[in-house]
Amino acid sequence: MTDDQQPIDSVMDEAVSERRQFFRTALGAAAVTVAGATALTIGPRAFADTTSDVDYLNFALQLAYLEAQFYNFAAFGTGLPAGQITAGSAPTGTNVAGAATGARQVTFADPLVAQYAAEIAQDKAAHVAWLRGELGTQTSAQPAIDLGTAASGAFSTAMRAAGVISGASATFDPYASDENFLLAAFLFADVGVSALRGAVAVIADATHREVVEGAMITDAHHAAIIRTTLYAKGATTTSLRTNADAISNLRDQLDGTTEDDQGISPTTGSNPVANVIPTYADGTILGRANGGVLNIAYLNSAQVTKGGFFPNGVNGTVTTSSAN
Amino acid sequence: MTDTPSSEQLMDALAESRAARRRFLLGASRTGLALGTVALLDACGGSNSGTATPTPTDSSTATPSPTATSVINDQNALNFLINIEYLTAQFYAAATNTPLAASLLTGTGTQGAVTGGHAVTFADPLVAQYARELAADDLAHVGFLRSMLGSAVVAQPAINIDGGASGAFTAAMLGAGVIGSGTFDPYASDENFLLAAYFLTDVAVTAYKGAGLLITNATLLNAVAGIMATEAYHAGLLRTTLYAKGATTPALRTNAGLISNYRDSLDGTTDLDQGITGTATASNITPADANGFAFTRTAGQALNIFYLNHAAVVGGGFFPAGMNGVTRTSAAS
Numbered sequence: 001m002t003d004d005q006q007p008i009d010s011v012m013d014e015a016v017s018e019r020r021q022f023f024r025t026a027l028g029a030a031a032v033t034v035a036g037a038t039a040l041t042i043g044p045r046a047f048a049d050t051t052s053d054v055d056y057l058n059f060a061l062q063l064a065y066l067e068a069q070f071y072n073f074a075a076f077g078t079g080l081p082a083g084q085i086t087a088g089s090a091p092t093g094t095n096v097a098g099a100a101t102g103a104r105q106v107t108f109a110d111p112l113v114a115q116y117a118a119e120i121a122q123d124k125a126a127h128v129a130w131l132r133g134e135l136g137t138q139t140s141a142q143p144a145i146d147l148g149t150a151a152s153g154a155f156s157t158a159m160r161a162a163g164v165i166s167g168a169s170a171t172f173d174p175y176a177s178d179e180n181f182l183l184a185a186f187l188f189a190d191v192g193v194s195a196l197r198g199a200v201a202v203i204a205d206a207t208h209r210e211v212v213e214g215a216m217i218t219d220a221h222h223a224a225i226i227r228t229t230l231y232a233k234g235a236t237t238t239s240l241r242t243n244a245d246a247i248s249n250l251r252d253q254l255d256g257t258t259e260d261d262q263g264i265s266p267t268t269g270s271n272p273v274a275n276v277i278p279t280y281a282d283g284t285i286l287g288r289a290n291g292g293v294l295n296i297a298y299l300n301s302a303q304v305t306k307g308g309f310f311p312n313g314v315n316g317t318v319t320t321s322s323a324n
Numbered sequence: 325m326t327d328t329p330s331s332e333q334l335m336d337a338l339a340e341s342r343a344a345r346r347r348f349l350l351g352a353s354r355t356g357l358a359l360g361t362v363a364l365l366d367a368c369g370g371s372n373s374g375t376a377t378p379t380p381t382d383s384s385t386a387t388p389s390p391t392a393t394s395v396i397n398d399q400n401a402l403n404f405l406i407n408i409e410y411l412t413a414q415f416y417a418a419a420t421n422t423p424l425a426a427s428l429l430t431g432t433g434t435q436g437a438v439t440g441g442h443a444v445t446f447a448d449p450l451v452a453q454y455a456r457e458l459a460a461d462d463l464a465h466v467g468f469l470r471s472m473l474g475s476a477v478v479a480q481p482a483i484n485i486d487g488g489a490s491g492a493f494t495a496a497m498l499g500a501g502v503i504g505s506g507t508f509d510p511y512a513s514d515e516n517f518l519l520a521a522y523f524l525t526d527v528a529v530t531a532y533k534g535a536g537l538l539i540t541n542a543t544l545l546n547a548v549a550g551i552m553a554t555e556a557y558h559a560g561l562l563r564t565t566l567y568a569k570g571a572t573t574p575a576l577r578t579n580a581g582l583i584s585n586y587r588d589s590l591d592g593t594t595d596l597d598q599g600i601t602g603t604a605t606a607s608n609i610t611p612a613d614a615n616g617f618a619f620t621r622t623a624g625q626a627l628n629i630f631y632l633n634h635a636a637v638v639g640g641g642f643f644p645a646g647m648n649g650v651t652r653t654s655a656a657s
Contacts, residue, residue: 112568118606126616193553200549201542213533214617216549217556221610221618224560232450232568266453273460274453277557283464284550285557 053205054092058140058316059290060215061131063195065142066297066309067188068128069100071121073147074174074181075114077105080142084128087141093317097141102148106175113178113229120185120222127215134211140315146308149173154309155184158299162250164243179240182230186244189223190278191251191296194260194288220285227276231264241265248278254301255292256324262286291322398544401535403478403649404623405548406469408528410480411630411642413466415524416459418485419444419510419517420452428466433648435479440486440493444511451514454565458521458558465551472547478648485642487511492642493520495632500586502579515576518566523583524642525559526611530596530619531626556618563609567600577601584611590634591625592657624655 069079079100087095108114132139146154151171159165159172164183174184196216203209227244234241245263252261262278278286295301299308303323306313313319410429417424418441429435446452470477484492487509497508502519510520532552539545563580570577581599588597596619602608612618628634632641636656639646646652 112571112607115602115605115607116564116609119602119609122606123610123612123616126612126614130615130617193557197549197553198546200536200552201546206537210533210537210620211615211617213536213549213552214612214615214620216553217529217533217618218610218612218616220553220556221560221563221612224557225564225609227557228454228561228564229568232565235450271456272449272453273456274450276454276457276561277461277554279461279464279554280550281464282468282547282550283461283554284468284547285553287546287550 053203053208054135054138055317056199056203057131057135057208058092058138059314059318060196060199060212061128061135061140062143062310062314062316063188063192063293063297064124064127064131065100066145067192068121068124069142069145070103070147070174070184070188071117071124073100073103074106075117075121079103080125080128084125084132085142086139087315088132088135088137088139090137091140091315092138093140093315094313094319095141095315096143096312097315098144098312100142100145100147102146102150102153104175106178106181108178108181110178113182116225116229117181120225123218123222127218130211134208143310143315144312146311147174149175154299155187157308158187158247158250159183161299162243162246164246179233179237182226182233182240183243183247185226186230187247187251187296189219189226190261190286191288191293192219193223194286195290195293197285197287198289224276227264227278231274231276234264251296254295254299254324255288256295256301256322260286260288260292289322290318291320292324294319294321295324297321398539398541399473399476400650401539402469402473402544402548403476404647404651405532405535405551406466406473406477407481407643407647407649408531408626408630409462409465409469411483411485412524412528413459413462414438414441414480414483415485415510415521416455416462418442420455420459422456422459422463424463424466428463428470429480431470431473431477431479431648433478433481434645436482436645438480439482439484439644440488440491442511444514444517446514446517448514451518451565454561455517455521458561461554461558465554468547468551472544481643481648482645483642484644485510487516492632492644493523495641496523496586497583499590499632500579500582502582515569515573518562518569518576519579519583522559522562522566522580523587525555525562526584526597527587527621527626527629529555529559530621531623533618533620534622534626537620560609563600567607567609570600587629590628590632590657591621592628592634592655596621596625622655623651624653625657627652627654628657630654 073079149171151169155174156172160170165172174180193216196212199212203212230240230244241264245265248261248263262275264275266272266274297309298304298321300321301324304321305319413424421443487493487507489507493510494507497503510516532555536548536552539548566576566580577600581601584597584599588595598608598611600608630642631637631654633654634657636654638653
C-alpha cells in the first residue's frame with residue numbers, strides 16, 4: 001500500500017509503533033527530557049529507523065524473487081510476470097536489474113509433490129506482490145538469478161560442495177525429478193524462516209511486524225512441507241535423508257561457526273525421533289543473521305557482494321555476506 | 325540472530341520490561357493521561373527513563389486499535405502462551421507416553437490435573453517419530469517459557485484431553501461433524517491422533533502470532549518468534565501428513581476441512597481458518613490470506629476455540645476451569 005492509501009487501522013498502528021520506536025531510540029540517551037523528545041520529528045513514517053524497515057523489506061524481496069522464480073518455473077514453467085520484477089522510481093542502494101535464468105517446469109511423478117510445488121509457487125508470488133506494493137517507489141528490482149543446471153551454475157556448485165554430487169563436471173538438475181526438486185527446494189527452505197525470526201524483534205512498524213510474522217509462519221509451513229516430504233520419502237529412499245543432511249551441513253559451513261542448521265535424519269535407538277523441525281534445545285527455531293543468509297545465497301563463507309544464486313549480487317542496501 | 329538468549333537474559337529482559345512499564349505508568353499518571361488501553365501500554369515498552377513522559381500529541385495519536393485488547397503486557401502474553409503449551413505438551417506427552425515432570429506444572433493460580441490421555445499404538449512408524457518430535461519441542465517450550473517468566477509463571481490449569489463421552493476431543497469433533505455421535509478417541513489410531521493434533525496446533529500458531537504483536541521487549545519477542553516458527557513447522561508437518569495420507573484416505577482431508585470450518589464458526593465472522601484441500605492442482609497446506617501471509621487470532625478468539633464456545637466465557641472445552649492468568653476470557657464472537 002502507499003502512504004496515502006493506508007487504512008485507518010494501519011495509521012493507528014503506525015502511531016503506536018512510532019512511539020515505541022521513539023522510546024527505543026531514546027535508550028541510548030543518558031536522560032530523555034521533554035525537550036529532547038520534541039526535538040524529534042514524529043510524524044507518519046518519520047520515525048528513526050523507517051529506513052531499516054524499508055531496507056529489510058527490500059532484502060526480503062530479493063529472497064522472495066529467488067524463491068518465487070524457482071517455484072513458479074518448476075510448477076508452471078513460467079516465471080514472475082515482467083511487471084513483478086521491475087524497480088520503483090526511487091530504489092535505495094544497489095539497483096541492477098537482471099533475469100532469472102536456467103529454470104524449467106518439472107514433470108512431477110508424484111502428484112502430491114506437484115500440488116505442493118503449485119501451492120508454494122503461488123504463496124511466494126503473493127509475497128513478492130505484497131512486498132512490492134508496500135515498498136512502492138522504493139522497490140528494488142529483481143537482480144540476476146542463476147537457477148540453471150550447468151556444472152558451473154549455482155545448484156551444481158552447491159550440491160557438489162555438499163557432496164550430493166561429485167566431480168568437477170558433475171551437474172545437478174533440480175527439474176529432472178521429484179527428488180531433485182525437493183532437495184533443491186530444501187536448499188532454501190529453512191533459510192527464509194531463520195532470517196525472518198530475527199526480523200520479528202527488530203522491525204519497527206507494527207503493520208510490518210504482523211506481516212513479517214505472517215511471512216515467517218507461511219515460510220515455516222513451506223519448509224515443513226519440504227522437510228516432511230523428504231523425511232517420509234526418505235524412509236524408503238534413504239539418500240533423500242542423507243542428502244538433506246549434507247545440504248544442511250553445507251549451509252552450516254557457509255554461514256559461520258555457530259550451529260544454526262539441522263538436517264532431517266532421526267535419532268537412533270528403539271524410539272527414534274524425527275527432525276522435521278530445526279530447533280535449538282529450547283524448542284525455538286534456528287535463527288540466522290542477514291549476512292549469513294547471503295553466505296548461503298552467494299555460496300561463499302567470506303565477506304562478498306555476489307556469487308552463487310545471485311551472480312551480480314542482490315539489490316538494495318543489505319548486500320554483503322558475513323566474513324566467516 | 326545466531327543464538328538464543330540465556331534464561332538469565334530473558335529474566336532480565338522481562339524484569340526490565342515490567343520496570344519500564346511501571347515507570348511509564350508513574351509518568352503517565354503525573355501528566356493525567358487516561359490509561360487502560362493495551363496498545364498505549366505496549367507503545368511504551370522499553371523505556372528506560374522515568375522522564376520519558378509522552379507529549380499530549382503522542383497520546384492523542386496512540387489510539388489503540390480495538391483488536392489489541394486481549395493481553396495487557398508481556399508477562400500476561402507469555403502466561404497466555406504457556407497455558408497453550410501446557411495443553412499441547414500434555415497431549416503429545418500422553419500420546420507418546422513421556423509424561424511431564426511435576427516440577428514443570430507449578431506456579432501462581434490454581435494448579436489443575438490432566439483428564440484423559442493415553443499412549444497411542446502407532447501403526448505408521450513415521451507418525452510415531454513425528455509425535456515424539458512434537459512432544460519434545462512442546463516440552464521444551466514449557467521449560468523455556470517457564471524460564472522467561474520465573475516466579476511470575478502460572479500453574480498448569482485443569483486440562484481435558486480426553487476422548488471419552490465427556491471428553492473435550494469428543495465435544496470438539498462432534499461440533500465439527502467429524503463424528504455424528506459417540507466418542508472420538510485421539511489415541512485410538514494414527515489418523516485420530518493427527519486430526520486431534522491438527523485441531524490444536526493451527527490455533528496455537530495463530531495465537532502466537534497475535535501475542536507476538538503485543539510483546540514489546542525485543543529479547544522476549546525474539547524468543548517468542550522462535551517458538552512461533554516452531555509451532556508453524558509443527559502445523560506444516562501435521563497438515564502435510566494429513567494431506568499426503570488423504571490421497572488414499574480422503575476422509576482425512578474432508579475431516580480436516582470440517583475441523584477448520586468449526587474453528588472458524590467459533591471465533592467470529594472473520595475467515596481465519598483454512599482446511600488442507602486446495603484446488604485440483606494445488607494443495608492448501610499453508611493457511612494464508614490473499615497476500616500469502618498466515619492468519620492472526622487475538623487471545624479471545626483463540627480461547628473461543630480452546631473453550632469450544634463462541635461466547636465470552638472463562639472456561640470449558642480443553643480448559644474446564646479456564647486458563648490461569650489474567651488473559652482467560654474468550655471473545656464474544
